[in-house]
Amino acid sequence: xxxxxxxxxxxxxxxxxxxxxxxxxxxxxxxxxxxxxxxxxxxxxxxxxxxxxxxxxxxxxxxxxxxxxxxxxxxxxxxxxxxxxxxxxxxxxxxxxxxxxxxxxxxxxxxxxxxxxxxxxxxxxxxxxxxxxxxxxxxxxxxxxxxxxxxxxxxxxxxxxxxxxxxxxxxxxxxxxxxxxxxxxxxxxxxxxxxxxxxxxxxxxxxxxxxxxxxxxxxxxxxxxxxxxxxxxxxxxxxxxxxxxxxxxxxxxxxxxxxxxxxxxxxxxxxxxxxxxxxxxxxxxxx
Numbered sequence: 001x002x003x004x005x006x007x008x009x010x011x012x013x014x015x016x017x018x019x020x021x022x023x024x025x026x027x028x029x030x031x032x033x034x035x036x037x038x039x040x041x042x043x044x045x046x047x048x049x050x051x052x053x054x055x056x057x058x059x060x061x062x063x064x065x066x067x068x069x070x071x072x073x074x075x076x077x078x079x080x081x082x083x084x085x086x087x088x089x090x091x092x093x094x095x096x097x098x099x100x101x102x103x104x105x106x107x108x109x110x111x112x113x114x115x116x117x118x119x120x121x122x123x124x125x126x127x128x129x130x131x132x133x134x135x136x137x138x139x140x141x142x143x144x145x146x147x148x149x150x151x152x153x154x155x156x157x158x159x160x161x162x163x164x165x166x167x168x169x170x171x172x173x174x175x176x177x178x179x180x181x182x183x184x185x186x187x188x189x190x191x192x193x194x195x196x197x198x199x200x201x202x203x204x205x206x207x208x209x210x211x212x213x214x215x216x217x218x219x220x221x222x223x224x225x226x227x228x229x230x231x232x233x234x235x236x237x238x239x240x241x242x243x244x245x246x247x248x249x250x251x252x253x254x255x256x257x258x259x260x261x262x263x264x265x266x267x268x269x270x271x272x273x274x275x276x277x278x279x280x281x282x283x284x285x286x287x
Contacts (some may be wrong), residue, residue, distance in 0.1 A: 026141060033141060037147075039175075040173055041286075042170065042174050043059070044163055044197075045157045045180065045193065048158075050179050050210055052157065053074075056072070057072065058275045059282065060150070062263045062275060063109075065263060067108065068108060069147060072151075072152050074115065075153060075162050079156065080118075082111060086259060087261075088105065093116045100143045100144070101144055106264075110145065136162060140170065153174075167200050172202075176205060178194065178197075179207075179208050181231075205286070206282075208244060208246065208278060213247045232245070244278040249271030251272075
């Protein structure tokens with residue numbers, strides 16, 4: 001591929017042969033996969049324990065229920081929780097030497113996670129950076145995603161190998177959705193996540209504040225157990241869109257534990273309604 005062609009290639013940032021005159025077969029395969037995906041959203045968080053994977057899973061489910069062909073890619077190599085959240089812990093992938101088929105959740109949502117390949121959910125993954133980077137690339141390059149409206153990528157917390165590798169592999173069209181909670185320690189970490197996105201030249205699609213208040217299981221009212229408004233204030237400070245606040249809802253916690261995504265099974269709960277508003281804003285922002 002010529003330099004001019006490389007400049008217009010969605011995989012130029014991750015191409016091992018960029019500017020050398022021709023794509024390798026692997027790079028061409030990656031570019032072909034990415035060319036069939038309209039929107040790529042990488043879900044990040046500055047720290048663990050903010051409910052990032054639950055937000056990523058429900059975002060993917062919400063998009064699929066809206067009729068969007070959606071892929072959900074779990075690149076949290078050391079803690080792949082997407083299979084449990086979606087009730088797919090018993091699912092097995094079909095792999096051939098040159099391709100892997102994703103696991104269907106419904107007619108519009110397909111999922112890939114390292115969790116599908118482990119002998120048990122408690123199996124530890126002890127890999128160094130280069131191995132993790134190679135697996136993430138294979139999950140994009142070798143999976144038969146087909147034509148997608150959205151690829152949602154659930155990254156581990158922080159700004160380490162996995163988020164960096166995912167963004168480099170997915171190319172400049174990837175956008176970041178950052179999840180936080182109202183506590184000051186989480187807000188501080190979001191500043192680092194926004195800074196990370198600036199460093200890797202990735203647009204921040206928006207900020208989501210999770211666990212924003214608590215939904216009373218008796219009366220259904222939302223009570224603030226942390227300071228509220230921190231996410232919205234930070235979004236204004238960092239000049240990024242604020243997509244919404246999701247209350248800490250016992251129904252959402254139970255849904256994740258039972259492998260029954262809230263948007264697919266209890267769309268009238270306060271957390272589900274908040275999540276649905278975020279899904280609508282994401283669709284509006286991405287066309």
